[in-house]
Amino acid sequence: xxxxxxxxxxxxxxxxxxxxxxxxxxxxxxxxxxxxxxxxxxxxxxxxxxxxxxxxxxxxxxxxxxxxxxxxxxxxxxxxxxxxxxxxxxxxxxxxxxxxxxxxxxxxxxxxxxxxxxxxxxxxxxxxxxxxxxxxxxxxxxxxxxxxxx
Numbered sequence: 001x002x003x004x005x006x007x008x009x010x011x012x013x014x015x016x017x018x019x020x021x022x023x024x025x026x027x028x029x030x031x032x033x034x035x036x037x038x039x040x041x042x043x044x045x046x047x048x049x050x051x052x053x054x055x056x057x058x059x060x061x062x063x064x065x066x067x068x069x070x071x072x073x074x075x076x077x078x079x080x081x082x083x084x085x086x087x088x089x090x091x092x093x094x095x096x097x098x099x100x101x102x103x104x105x106x107x108x109x110x111x112x113x114x115x116x117x118x119x120x121x122x123x124x125x126x127x128x129x130x131x132x133x134x135x136x137x138x139x140x141x142x143x144x145x146x147x148x149x150x
Contacts (some may be wrong), residue, residue, distance in 0.1 A: 004064045009047065011112055011133065012058045012072065014099035015128060019149070021053035022090055031083060032056070038078050042071055047109065050116040054130050057116045059104065072099050096149075101130060102139050 016022050021033060024122035032049040035058065045061030064066060077093040083093045104112050115122070122131070129149065136143060 006030075006062075006064045007106055008062045008064075008103040009059050009100045009106070009112075010024045010062060010068060010111055011116075011135075012060055012068075012099055013055060013102075013132065014076065015071075015149075016053075017057035017094040019096075019128060021146050022093060023053050023056075024049065025053075027087060030086075031079070035075065035079055035083055038075050042066065042074060048113040048116045050119050052119050052123050052149045053130075057119060059109070059112050059116060067073055068101050072101070072120050095100060102135055 007134045016127075028051070032051075033058070035049050037044040039058075039060065043066065047059040047061055049056065049058045051057050060071075062071070076099075077127065081095050084091050087093070136148070
């Protein structure tokens with residue numbers, strides 16, 4: 001085979017450091033757009049980006065040539081720097097150290113997009129911590145409690 005072809009979608013979730021509620025509604029669209037720009041610059045397809053005050057969800061289509069861990073490190077680093085420089089009240093902004101990455105099949109893309117779009121209403125019923133634990137459990141990821149939110 002002369003070329004490599006992949007369809008690799010990953011639902012990525014990470015929070016603001018210490019899950020502080022720093023992403024105000026009036027700036028979140030700017031942050032989501034900036035995250036999308038970083039994705040494009042690195043050849044990643046940002047299918048959907050959204051979240052609430054303390055965390056973000058991204059549905060990403062990854063190219064065959066990019067490791068998820070390398071990309072997330074760049075995404076978080078570049079966006080933290082930009083957020084700190086752009087919004088004076090967020091001069092000390094940082095994302096949490098880790099992230100969750102959950103595989104999404106082609107048949108689940110639309111459902112995942114809808115889920116990300118409805119984050120605000122979803123979090124009227126469930127906290128980020130409850131949501132994150134549910135993702136880990138649904139994907140069969142066993143972790144010690146002390147390492148979940150570090």
